[in-house]
Amino acid sequence: MNRPRLFIITPPNMDAETFAPNLEAALSGGDVACVLIYQPDANTKTRQDAAEKLVPIIQAAGAAALIYNDTQVAGRTGADGAHIDTSLDDIKMAVESLQPAKIVGAGGTKLKHEDMETAETGVDYLFIGRLDLEEKEEPHDKTLSKAQWWAELFETPCVALAGSTLDSANAAAATGADFVALKSAIWDHPEGPAAAVASANVILDGHEFQDTE
Template sequence: MNRPRLFLVTPPVFDPADFAPKLKDALSGGDVACVLIYMPQASSKALQDTAERLVPIIQDGGAAALIYGDTQVAGRTGADGAHVETSLEDIKLAVESLQPERIVGAGGTKLRHEDMEIAETGVDYIFYGKLDLDEREEAHPKTIDRAQWWAELFETPCVALAGNTITSIEDTAATGADFVALKDAVWNHNEGPAAAVAAANAILENHPFVDVE
């Protein structure tokens, strides 16, 4: 697929039983590359219990299931990989323990040289955007700036976090990022998650990658 793909992020706090139908609905709406189970305050047990319920739903929907911050839970639940933001050393350990069978992504950086150091570890993607910030309608200007810089110069794929509206995808996709991440724009969409994913994919179709000879 020669255009950006969707990278969905769960809410930070949710009831797995209530969320599961929303997740199934989202995945029925069109192409989704992966879903990050993002529960930063959850215990390992709560995270594992949730992942055991959601990972099969994500995989049955044709997407990769990623676990935020816990490589052990990723391994135990059959998830497709983990997303690590704690430290460069933790990222290196995740790469060593999970690759090549599983995906390792990283983010949460503040400086460009940190991004380059992370890329050298062999991660599968770099994530731009702060997952712990309250979402605005549009993507944060720093997210746009960093994703555009990275996409133009480096081969490691990057993810750009959009805002809490579907239309905010336009600016993030225009950076050249390989993936566009959405949170509330999908889960709180007034027509439901499937409609949100369909609308998002319609926008992404208008942002094909330019082949450089």
């Protein structure tokens, strides 16, 4: 698929049992590359319980299931990988323990030299945008400028975090990022998550990568 793919992020305080139907609906709406099970404040047991419930749903739809900041849960639950944004040392440890069998993504960087150091660890993707910041309708300007810089110069794939509206995927995709991440724009869509994913894919279809050969 020669255009950006969709990377969706679960609500941070979701209950896995009640959230599962919404996730299934989202994944029925069209192409989704990855789902990040994002529980920043959860303990290990809560993360594991959620992963055991949600990972099979994600994988059955052909998407990659990623666990936030927990390589052990990623390993124990058969998830496809982990997303680490705590420190460079933690990213290095995740790469050593999970690759090549599983995906390791990384983010949380603030400075460009940190992005380059992170990529040098061998991660599978660099996530550009701060998951812990309050969502705005449009992507943060720094996210857009950094994603464009990265996409133009580096081989490691990048994910650009969009805003709280579906239309914000346009700006994120225009950077040339390999993936566009959406959070509440999927789960709060008035027509439901399946319609949100379908609409997001229509937007991404309009951003084919330029053939560089």
